[in-house]
Amino acid sequence: MExxxxxxxxxxxxxxxxxxxxxxxxxxxISGELGAGKTTFVRGAARALGVTGPVSSPTFTIGHRYxxxxxxxxxDLYRIVELDPEEWGDLExxxxxxxxxxxxxxxxxxxxxxxxxxxxxxxxxxxxxSVRIDSxxxx
Ligand SMILES: Nc1ncnc2c1ncn2[C@@H]1O[C@H](COP(=O)(O)OP(=O)(O)O)[C@@H](O)[C@H]1O
Ligand SMILES: [Mg+2]
Numbered sequence: 001m002e003x004x005x006x007x008x009x010x011x012x013x014x015x016x017x018x019x020x021x022x023x024x025x026x027x028x029x030i031s032g033e034l035g036a037g038k039t040t041f042v043r044g045a046a047r048a049l050g051v052t053g054p055v056s057s058p059t060f061t062i063g064h065r066y067x068x069x070x071x072x073x074x075x076d077l078y079r080i081v082e083l084d085p086e087e088w089g090d091l092e093x094x095x096x097x098x099x100x101x102x103x104x105x106x107x108x109x110x111x112x113x114x115x116x117x118x119x120x121x122x123x124x125x126x127x128x129x130s131v132r133i134d135s136x137x138x139x
Contacts, residue, residue, distance in 0.1 A: 012044025
């Protein structure tokens with residue numbers, strides 16, 4: 001599916017609809033340039049899964065893990081050039097028992113588990129983003 005959202009709230013609401021269909025073990029990749037709304041999308045999904053605290057980009061670490069009713073992981077591979085086995089060893093625990101959201105999955109090479117949903121965001125204008133979701137989840 002592909003729709004255009006007109007605000008961050010709309011992007012979060014769409015992410016929440018996807019989140020309702022996800023279970024632990026599922027991986028969602030979110031692609032798009034800086035400012036496209038990747039973290040906004042993850043925030044909406046994390047809220048829907050029961051995360052109550054702030055959801056912000058993991059800037060100084062590679063990932064966050066939230067212990068919510070459905071545990072959520074949020075990874076940002078922006079600063080990874082290409083994942084090597086040692087780095088993958090550090091990342092793997094984030095996927096254990098979580099619904100995992102990965103920004104900049106392109107930097108993960110072949111190491112990432114197969115995605116249950118692939119999200120692609122694009123700027124339309126200042127307040128609009130096109131959001132494409134490829135999945136077998138009926139969205
Ligand atoms: N329709 C929209 N959907 C998502 N974000 C939007 C939208 N319109 C404006 N924005 C703004 O774009 C920015 C997206 O930032 P962020 O989610 O951190 O992007 P990324 O993680 O892709 O760098 C935020 O400042 C947000 O308020
Ligand atoms: Mg981000």
